[in-house]
Amino acid sequence: DAGVTQSPTHLIKTRGQHVTLRCSPISGHKSVSWYQQVLGQGPQFIFQYYEKEERGRGNFPDRFSARQFPNYSSELNVNALLLGDSALYLCASRPGTQVYYEQYFGPGTRLTVT
Amino acid sequence: AQSVAQPEDQVNVAEGNPLTVKCTYSVSGNPYLFWYVQYPNRGLQFLLKYITGDNLVKGSYGFEAEFNKSQTSFHLKKPSALVSDSALYFCAVRDPSNSGNTPLVFGKGTRLSVIA
Numbered sequence: 412d413a414g415v416t417q418s419p420t421h422l423i424k425t426r427g428q429h430v431t432l433r434c435s436p437i438s439g440h441k442s443v444s445w446y447q448q449v450l451g452q453g454p455q456f457i458f459q460y461y462e463k464e465e466r467g468r469g470n471f472p473d474r475f476s477a478r479q480f481p482n483y484s485s486e487l488n489v490n491a492l493l494l495g496d497s498a499l500y501l502c503a504s505r506p507g508t509q510v511y512y513e514q515y516f517g518p519g520t521r522l523t524v525t
Numbered sequence: 526a527q528s529v530a531q532p533e534d535q536v537n538v539a540e541g542n543p544l545t546v547k548c549t550y551s552v553s554g555n556p557y558l559f560w561y562v563q564y565p566n567r568g569l570q571f572l573l574k575y576i577t578g579d580n581l582v583k584g585s586y587g588f589e590a591e592f593n594k595s596q597t598s599f600h601l602k603k604p605s606a607l608v609s610d611s612a613l614y615f616c617a618v619r620d621p622s623n624s625g626n627t628p629l630v631f632g633k634g635t636r637l638s639v640i641a
Contacts, residue, residue, distance in 0.1 A: 415568070444628060453529075453615050453631030454569070466626045501568055510557050510621040511576045514629060516568035 413438070415517035417502050423523045424492050432487040432520045436504030442466075443485040444514060445477055448499040460485055461508050489522075497524045527552040527620040531632035538606045539640050546601040546635045548616030557619040558599040559629065560590055562612045569615065575599060586610070606639045613637075 416435045424430050436443050442461040446454035459467035460479035474490045483504075489496055499521050503514035528551045538544045550556055557576055561569040573584025580592045590601045599616060613636050617629040 451633075453617075453633050454629075456628035456630070459626065459628055467628055469628065503569075508626060510619055510627070511574075513559055513571045513574050515571060516561070518566075518568045 415502055415504050415515055417517040417520050419520060420518070421521045423525060425525055426492055426494060428492050429488065429490050430492060430522060432500050434485045434487070434502030434517060436483050437515055440504035440506050441483055442505050442508050443479055443483065444503045445485070445487045446501040446503065448501055448519070454501055457487070466508060492524045494524050497522060527618050527630045529616050529618050529630055529632035531616055531635045533635050535636045535638065537638045537640060540608055541605050544603050544606040544610070544637065544639070546614050546637060548599045548601065548632060549597050550599060550618045551597065552618055552620045554620055554622045557621055558592065559617040560584065560588070560601050561615045561617065563615065564612045572601070608639045608641050611637055611639045
């Protein structure tokens with residue numbers, strides 16, 4: 412079975428631009444979460460979606476937004492990029508929202524803002 | 526709010542020796558605890574989790590972890606380290622008090638280096 416897939420793998424953007432990152436969950440997984448991993452740190456939670464509804468939001472500015480589609484894939488959008496947005500963006504999926512489910516992570520999208 | 530501490534940035538161990546990667550947590554209720562491993566330029570791979578029951582949890586690649594409620598710890602262990610175990614290890618906690626909507630909270634990570 413295919414794991415979580417993310418696109419693109421790498422991305423270079425200029426300050427002030429907008430970026431869209433994409434994620435396809437494992438087949439059958441209805442919950443998708445997004446995390447930001449800055450170099451040298453653990454992943455920080457950005458959003459959780461389940462059945463197309465936002466179920467949680469981390470401490471990130473409104474420049475960050477996301478959505479989930481009927482096929483459970485998801486997009487993360489970041490507007491007005493700042494240098495500090497440079498990070499590895501990880502998508503994770505799990506079958507549902509039960510607390511005992513572990514999350515399965517994709518390989519990430521490396522975003523560099525210049 | 527829940528939090529995780531990984532007190533060691535780096536752990537060095539000789540191949541064949543036992544390894545321990547430390548993790549302590551803070552959560553208001555009974556914790557759900559997870560260990561993940563990250564290889565260079567890769568996402569996080571799930572190793573094991575503690576939900577309830579036996580305090581010793583066995584996971585992938587020969588790893589195990591011991592849950593200690595009195596010490597609020599969940600240390601990752603392996604009896605005999607391999608060079609291929611060299612990677613970045615993350616401990617994470619989820620507080621179940623908000624049903625499934627509580628996200629995973631990760632520690633800063635511990636870099637394990639196994640020397641041949």
